[in-house]
Amino acid sequence: MSRLLEIDDLRVQFRTDDGWVRAVDGVSMGVDGGETLCVVGESGCGKTVTAMTILKLIAMPPGRIAGGRIMWQGRDIVPLTPEQMRPIRSKEIGFIFQEPMTSLNPVYTVGQQIAETIREHEGLSKRAARDRAAEMLRLVNIPNPSRRVDDYPHQFSGGMRQRVVIAMALCCNPKLIIADEPTTALDVTIQAGILDLLDEMKERFGMAVLLITHAMGVVAETAQRVVVMYAGKVVEEARVADLFARPLHPYTQGLIRSIPRLDLAATEHRRLEAIPGSVPSLLNPPVGCRFAARCRHATAECSLAEPPLREVAPGHKVACIHAEEIGA
Numbered sequence: 329m330s331r332l333l334e335i336d337d338l339r340v341q342f343r344t345d346d347g348w349v350r351a352v353d354g355v356s357m358g359v360d361g362g363e364t365l366c367v368v369g370e371s372g373c374g375k376t377v378t379a380m381t382i383l384k385l386i387a388m389p390p391g392r393i394a395g396g397r398i399m400w401q402g403r404d405i406v407p408l409t410p411e412q413m414r415p416i417r418s419k420e421i422g423f424i425f426q427e428p429m430t431s432l433n434p435v436y437t438v439g440q441q442i443a444e445t446i447r448e449h450e451g452l453s454k455r456a457a458r459d460r461a462a463e464m465l466r467l468v469n470i471p472n473p474s475r476r477v478d479d480y481p482h483q484f485s486g487g488m489r490q491r492v493v494i495a496m497a498l499c500c501n502p503k504l505i506i507a508d509e510p511t512t513a514l515d516v517t518i519q520a521g522i523l524d525l526l527d528e529m530k531e532r533f534g535m536a537v538l539l540i541t542h543a544m545g546v547v548a549e550t551a552q553r554v555v556v557m558y559a560g561k562v563v564e565e566a567r568v569a570d571l572f573a574r575p576l577h578p579y580t581q582g583l584i585r586s587i588p589r590l591d592l593a594a595t596e597h598r599r600l601e602a603i604p605g606s607v608p609s610l611l612n613p614p615v616g617c618r619f620a621a622r623c624r625h626a627t628a629e630c631s632l633a634e635p636p637l638r639e640v641a642p643g644h645k646v647a648c649i650h651a652e653e654i655g656a
Contacts, residue, residue: 338396422497439477
């Protein structure tokens with residue numbers, strides 16, 4: 329299986345009045361053709377910044393790419409200008425933004441917004457692009473697509489708007505879709521439908537998916553591999569089955585313990601576990617392991633040096649010096 333995307337030691341920073349915030353600090357990960365990779369972690373860990381930096385969608389300034397490489401099909405796209413990025417955006421890599429209520433322009437019909445992308449990258453006529461937009465709405469299961477293609481975003485429900493956003497991301501048959509928390513602000517049943525739709529479109533178009541989420545339940549249902557991020561760094565990476573069977577990083581264990589267990593609800597009455605403490609400041613992150621202050625397994629050694637991300641089993645990497653004894 330060929331590797332489509334390879335991120336190597338990526339560092340993204342934002343200037344503030346107090347200094348540079350290290351939002352992404354040495355992140356490395358890759359996406360293979362045809363797979364779904366989930367990036368999981370709590371709000372503020374760097375998931376979205378990593379995803380948006382792939383297509384250079386962060387505002388520069390105040391942001392900057394301070395180091396690292398983003399290899400897209402063997403080509404480093406970090407040095408590319410906005411004009412050089414245009415053929416890659418939407419045509420080769422599609423992006424599903426986090427908030428369906430605000431990611432569509434309210435003054436244009438949904439058909440116009442989908443057709444704009446099609447005309448930009450496929451060179452179709454206005455009429456042909458509109459027909460293609462209607463076809464994309466049909467593919468994402470919007471009823472009466474030939475009529476609804478002329479409707480405005482406010483005429484759609486939240487779930488239907490998200491389907492429109494997915495149609496926009498898919499309209500040029502990209503090789504990779506980046507989905508940034510695509511079920512945010514949707515109710516549970518609509519969330520399930522959107523995730524099923526993404527999986528169906530992945531199989532139909534033969535594309536890879538990089539799914540950003542903070543929900544471990546979504547990870548278990550959708551991904552082949554998972555990357556866990558904390559405070560701007562990758563702390564664990566593994567195949568999904570391996571991660572849930574034997575999580576090795578204390579942060580990953582805490583995330584899994586916070587999932588409600590419906591299978592035990594009838595026989596065991598226990599409170600959901602919470603991870604104590606708070607995320608450290610990324611203005612001046614602590615020396616050593618950034619999770620040490622919240623970790624029940626931390627020792628003095630954890631605060632001396634930053635633990636490297638190392639492979640402890642085939643395909644299973646972890647940034648913790650006590651991983652073997654924790655996972656034993």
